[in-house]
Amino acid sequence: MSTLAEHILPGHPQRRRPDAGLLDTDAVPLVPAPAHVAAPRTPFWWQGTLAALAWALLALLTHLWPNLPAGFTEWAYTTEFALGAAGMSGLLWLLVLAPESLQPLAQLRRRLRPAGPWLVALALGLAVWEVLTAKLGRLPTPFFAPPQALVEVYATDAERLAESAANSLRLLAIGIGIGALVGFATGVLIGWSRAASYWIHPVLRVLGPVPTTALLPVSFYFFPSSWSTAVFLIALGMAFPVAILTWSGVAGVHKNFYDVARTLGASQWFLVLRVAIPAALPQVFVGLFMGLGAAFSTLVVAEMLGVKSGLGWYLTWAQGWAAYPNMYAALILMALLFSGVISLLFALRDRVLSWQKGTLKW
Incomplete structure (x- = not known):
């Protein structure tokens, strides 16, 4: 009468353990694992790309569009604010294009993925704020000031x-x-x-x-x-x-x-x-x-x-x-x-x- 293992693996000799009468699993060859199992591919971070473009747009808008003269008010730290927006854009581009092999950047990208829409909205909101205050003057001074005025306050005070x-x-x-x-x-x-x-x-x-x-x-x-x-x-x-x-x-x-x-x-x-x-x-x-x-x-x-x-x-x-x-x-x-x-x-x-x-x- 054939054993259960012979039905499962026909043609392969089976040995029994003398102490327990069980099949010796060491005698059964294991199925070799694939040499390389591809890791699941992380989808491209499209929202991060949009955020990087939005922050680059904010930097260009702030730096290239001259500020509207507002009496005795001079909006200092405009260049610094533009450089900060450009730096944020560069960081986002680095996170978007970084390969998975760079663990610190890949881990930071995974953490920031849920905040992608907010990064886009923040850059666009700052751009609208900048246009309505420093560039067009639609919001009257001194009650409303552009974002670089806040940068000046945090830097000087x-x-x-x-x-x-x-x-x-x-x-x-x-x-x-x-x-x-x-x-x-x-x-x-x-x-x-x-x-x-x-x-x-x-x-x-x-x-x-x-x-x-x-x-x-x-x-x-x-x-x-x-x-x-x-x-x-x-x-x-x-x-x-x-x-x-x-x-x-x-x-x-x-x-x-x-x-x-x-x-x-x-x-x-x-x-x-x-x-x-x-x-x-x-x-x-x-x-x-x-x-x-x-x-x-x-x-x-x-x-x-x-x-x-x-x-x-x-x-x-x-x-x-x-x-x-x-x-x-x-x-x-x-x-x-x-x-x-x-x-x-x-x-x-x-x-x-x-x-x-x-x-x-x-």
């Missing part, structure tokens, strides 16, 4: 902008830290204790919806400096949503979780620290996200009205001198910093709540 950004971040970090801790502790307390909920909940319902900026005149009276007033108001704007969402998370924990923990001998502190708080963390991060918006607005208003440093103060200073390019440069820097803070919060959330990663996008 970088020290003051960096100092203002550092002061704003320091003030924001202190206010957010205090507000988040106080709001989290308050939310856990009123979510766990009925007595605390009885006394604290009405206060939150009355004072919580009041905008923190409306409390500026009163706060200036009770605090010794405008800086401490700003810290208090930022912390207050942060604490309210964190307390409400933390309370909602703690109160919404299913009682079966507590029953199982008590059956296993858990104490009250264990129920709070290991059951209630972990179950409420998704709601806590939602509260932190909502509180950041209130903290940002309070920060800017406080720096505009009283604090003598920071990006809000820089905006007021630039407006007072009619230095609108400086004001726009500060607004762009402010947007990037605040977006970075929210991105850090979401990175922390994805790390703490890895089982919920991707359910909330930013």
